[in-house]
Amino acid sequence: MFEEKIKNRQARIGVVGLGYVGLPVLLAFGKNGFPVLGLDVDADKVEQLNCGRSYIHHIPEEAVRSLLETGRFQTTTDFSRASGLDAVLICVPTPLTQHREPDMRYIVATARALSPHLVANQLIVLESTTYPGTTRDVLIPELESQTVLRANRDFWVAYSPEREDPNNREFSVSNVPKVIGADHPTGLQWTESLYGAITQTTVPIGDTRVAEAAKLMENVFRSVNIALVNELKVIFDRMGIDIWQVIDVAKTKPFGYMPFFPGPGLGGHCIPIDPFYLSWKAKEYGIVTRFIELAGEINVSMPNYVMEKIQSALNRQSKSVRGSCIFILGVAYKKDVDDDRESVSFKIMETIEAQGGSADFHDPYIAVIGDKKEYPHFTGKQRAPLEDMGRYDLTVILTDHSAYDYDFIVKESRMVVDTRNACRHIQSDKIIKA
Structure with a gap:
């Protein structure tokens, strides 16, 4: 059912975090014919996008306005609307604390905000760069914290690290190989189907920790x-x-x-x-x-x-x-x-x-x-x-x-x-x- 929706461009795609990573991903799905919903806690960003304005220099306002005109593009601060989505991509910051330790508060806050609104047969994908084990040990427990649904049984979880290079005119979401990691075959299959709709090449791996480690290796x-x-x-x-x-x-x-x-x-x-x-x-x-x-x-x-x-x-x-x-x-x-x-x-x-x-x-x-x-x-x-x-x-x-x-x-x-x-x-x- 999920893959059929992807094929027919009927799957509703949500992106949490509308910054330098999340907004290009949201626009890429919208440009490829999907109905998309952007979620962000920043009401100013949401208002600007809903008015057809871009707050990122290298993303032209025409890209936002043209999608608004199709009626398939919306943004909101209301996380309860996640219940109407088939896939939710998390693109939130992962900074360091003042002691140079991972700061997981944005991932945790996002997962907690989504948890009460999860529905069966939904796909959740983390794109934020992080340490190996975050998807299993941090994201999934928080997603399960306010629902009876269980990850990789009732809904599916994957990790697909962003490879965004702002204002790079040679490489974009469509032609950069997309690494996909999932700990369950169904999650892997669904995630590959999802990203395969907007990018030329997917790189599937049946282990979220490997995908997380690969992203860190690139930047190290x-x-x-x-x-x-x-x-x-x-x-x-x-x-x-x-x-x-x-x-x-x-x-x-x-x-x-x-x-x-x-x-x-x-x-x-x-x-x-x-x-x-x-x-x-x-x-x-x-x-x-x-x-x-x-x-x-x-x-x-x-x-x-x-x-x-x-x-x-x-x-x-x-x-x-x-x-x-x-x-x-x-x-x-x-x-x-x-x-x-x-x-x-x-x-x-x-x-x-x-x-x-x-x-x-x-x-x-x-x-x-x-x-x-x-x-x-x-x-x-x-x-x-x-x-x-x-x-x-x-x-x-x-x-x-x-x-x-x-x-x-x-x-x-x-x-x-x-x-x-x-x-x-x-x-x-x-x-x-x-």
């Missing part, structure tokens, strides 16, 4: 390799060698090498966080994850390296950080997105101000800094005009947005610290690479 791999190239950046800089030229030469090898690129530190919701989920879980088995911990230490130290370069650039002007006005370009964690979660820019801005300087920012996609729990004093801070760049003692490029005219930036700035090799085609003694 990136974290360790980014740490390696960040460490090489510092080493080669001391030798007077340009790391970016080294990478350009090394990546000409057609096998056995994959280029990774250095930066001012890690940002986003995945790489700075996910490896520590595995590190925490490994401690239950008496294992110290030395590679993961070392990679984390190196990546976390990169803002200090940037500060050294900032000090060096100011020294050339016979100035110190104290009393200097510094212009930060980019607070998004990567280029051409409006996502500033875990952005290293805030750490660098905080360090500048702690050392007696002042830091203003500009970002074409972020006009005002939103609520920042770790940096509450930046909440509400507005971007400065790009045209005022010349009045600052130093410009620091932390996010290499495509919208920036780097020739103009170098021309108008007194000096530039470039952490992204954004000015690689410009010859100027104003530029210091970091």
Whole structure:
């Protein structure tokens, strides 16, 4: 019955959590002809979507409006409406606590909100990145907490990790292979049928823990390799060698090498966080994850390296950080997105101000800094005009947005610290690479 509904595009699909992961998934199902319902505790997001507006830069409003016009697209804060769904996908955040331990409160809260409204023959899929065992040990007990229904008997549970890369125009939900993990054959079959309707390739595995571990492996791999190239950046800089030229030469090898690129530190919701989920879980088995911990230490130290370069650039002007006005370009964690979660820019801005300087920012996609729990004093801070760049003692490029005219930036700035090799085609003694 479920698979027949999928085939006929009659299955009603719900997505909990309408952020950078959940909203694209919701739109993908809607675009493929399914009736979809978005659920979120944020009433503002729900209202904007129901009015045809997008709050994520790289998701055009036309994509939302066109689905609204079909009548198959709705969003709500009312979780009781989950009882009318055939499948519910959970795409909520999985941050770390201040002690770098997994914070399961969003998964737990979502499962508790859904539990009273579960119905027989429903499929629940967790997409949030998490440690091996979360689906079995955390999600299922909470889903069963307020109902007589039992998982993998009356309703089915699976884990399918998100592989969203915001604003990546080459890869999207439709052409990225979708890993599917379930502990029951029926759950696996149903989940494969579900995602097979919107993506070209599914990768089924009959074990949720393997699927959970695979997602962590992907991000640990990136974290360790980014740490390696960040460490090489510092080493080669001391030798007077340009790391970016080294990478350009090394990546000409057609096998056995994959280029990774250095930066001012890690940002986003995945790489700075996910490896520590595995590190925490490994401690239950008496294992110290030395590679993961070392990679984390190196990546976390990169803002200090940037500060050294900032000090060096100011020294050339016979100035110190104290009393200097510094212009930060980019607070998004990567280029051409409006996502500033875990952005290293805030750490660098905080360090500048702690050392007696002042830091203003500009970002074409972020006009005002939103609520920042770790940096509450930046909440509400507005971007400065790009045209005022010349009045600052130093410009620091932390996010290499495509919208920036780097020739103009170098021309108008007194000096530039470039952490992204954004000015690689410009010859100027104003530029210091970091």
